[in-house]
Amino acid sequence: MNEAERLAEVERNLCGLVSGTARLIEDHVRERAAKLGLTAPQASALRELAGPMTLRELSDRMGCEPSNATFIADKLEGLGLIERHPHPRDRRAKRLVLTPEGQALRERLLDLLSAHSPLAALSPQEQETLRDLLLRAHGS
Amino acid sequence: MNEAERLAEVERNLCGLVSGTARLIEDHVRERAAKLGLTAPQASALRELAGPMTLRELSDRMGCEPSNATFIADKLEGLGLIERHPHPRDRRAKRLVLTPEGQALRERLLDLLSAHSPLAALSPQEQETLRDLLLRAHGS
DNA sequence: CTGCAATTATTCTAATTGCAAGTATTCAAG
DNA sequence: CTTGAATACTTGCAATTAGAATAATTGCAG
Numbered sequence: 001m002n003e004a005e006r007l008a009e010v011e012r013n014l015c016g017l018v019s020g021t022a023r024l025i026e027d028h029v030r031e032r033a034a035k036l037g038l039t040a041p042q043a044s045a046l047r048e049l050a051g052p053m054t055l056r057e058l059s060d061r062m063g064c065e066p067s068n069a070t071f072i073a074d075k076l077e078g079l080g081l082i083e084r085h086p087h088p089r090d091r092r093a094k095r096l097v098l099t100p101e102g103q104a105l106r107e108r109l110l111d112l113l114s115a116h117s118p119l120a121a122l123s124p125q126e127q128e129t130l131r132d133l134l135l136r137a138h139g140s
Numbered sequence: 141m142n143e144a145e146r147l148a149e150v151e152r153n154l155c156g157l158v159s160g161t162a163r164l165i166e167d168h169v170r171e172r173a174a175k176l177g178l179t180a181p182q183a184s185a186l187r188e189l190a191g192p193m194t195l196r197e198l199s200d201r202m203g204c205e206p207s208n209a210t211f212i213a214d215k216l217e218g219l220g221l222i223e224r225h226p227h228p229r230d231r232r233a234k235r236l237v238l239t240p241e242g243q244a245l246r247e248r249l250l251d252l253l254s255a256h257s258p259l260a261a262l263s264p265q266e267q268e269t270l271r272d273l274l275l276r277a278h279g280s
Numbered sequence: 281c282t283g284c285a286a287t288t289a290t291t292c293t294a295a296t297t298g299c300a301a302g303t304a305t306t307c308a309a310g
Numbered sequence: 311c312t313t314g315a316a317t318a319c320t321t322g323c324a325a326t327t328a329g330a331a332t333a334a335t336t337g338c339a340g
Binding site: 194195196207209210227231232233234 | 288291292
């Protein structure tokens with residue numbers, strides 16, 4: 001193995017580690033979501049809905065296409081967890097708001113997600129270090 | 141916002157950051173792969189194929205279902221980049237081996253991927269710190 | 281040696297996701 | 311005021327992915 005390949009190997013391992021951690025998190029979300037009868041993306045959406053939010057904003061936070069956010073929102077609306085309200089200032093947009101049932105389920109979800117999270121193994125300082133490193137990676 | 145929700149918020153941000161970084165990496169792979177006429181998962185598979193490998197091992201490394209690895213392997217085989225050889229000891233298994241064309245393309249791919257990687261913004265020490273933190277998260 | 285559980289790969293089906301087109305609305309320039 | 315570009319959402323379609331069922335093979339327990 002030459003030098004270029006060795007460096008690529010180190011790089012690959014680290015990239016794979018990040019991706020693997022993301023999968024770990026997603027698996028964790030999926031498992032907890034299942035306990036509440038939700039799919040992983042549904043749970044992620046519910047998690048992001050800390051307050052009224054437009055579909056575009058939700059898709060940005062979830063890192064998916066707007067069409068996908070529409071799909072997920074349809075599901076959550078079908079479950080009676082959210083409602084589409086007209087946006088007060090922009091008649092194009094719709095604000096997603098939690099119903100009381102959605103509020104309640106969201107709190108149960110947050111409890112489940114924070115318990116035994118893959119990142120809970122790290123101390124608060126370590127979590128801060130991790131955050132700083134990842135933010136710098138994003139900055140480039 | 142109560143204390144539990146605040147902690148969940150911190151947790152959520154960090155999880156989102158990890159997932160966001162993973163997306164950053166995937167976008168990087170997708171962009172570089174396109175230059176070689178490959179899709180992102182095809183490139184990931186080619187990257188993982190450092191040596192002869194079973195389909196199960198590939199799916200494990202890629203973090204996908206075996207059915208998916210079969211799908212990807214079909215594509216790579218169709219491109220003449222890999223071949224399915226019978227496993228010397230296990231007649232159930234098949235070993236994926238790179239053709240000379242596959243070898244050549246893989247080296248070009250590794251060069252492309254290591255250049256301007258999202259994680260290249262971090263110094264070697266920082267990369268090591270990041271690796272240690274992520275490994276600890278996996279260990280839990 | 282025999283039978284049974286586990287593993288490997290494949291196929292098929294269903295769900296998810298992204299991409300492109302279409303409609304309605306806003307915003308800004310002239 | 312009007313026109314054109316940009317934005318928000320939805321819809322339809324194609325491609326990707328996961329999940330369950332199947333078949334062949336292995337390895338172990340009895």
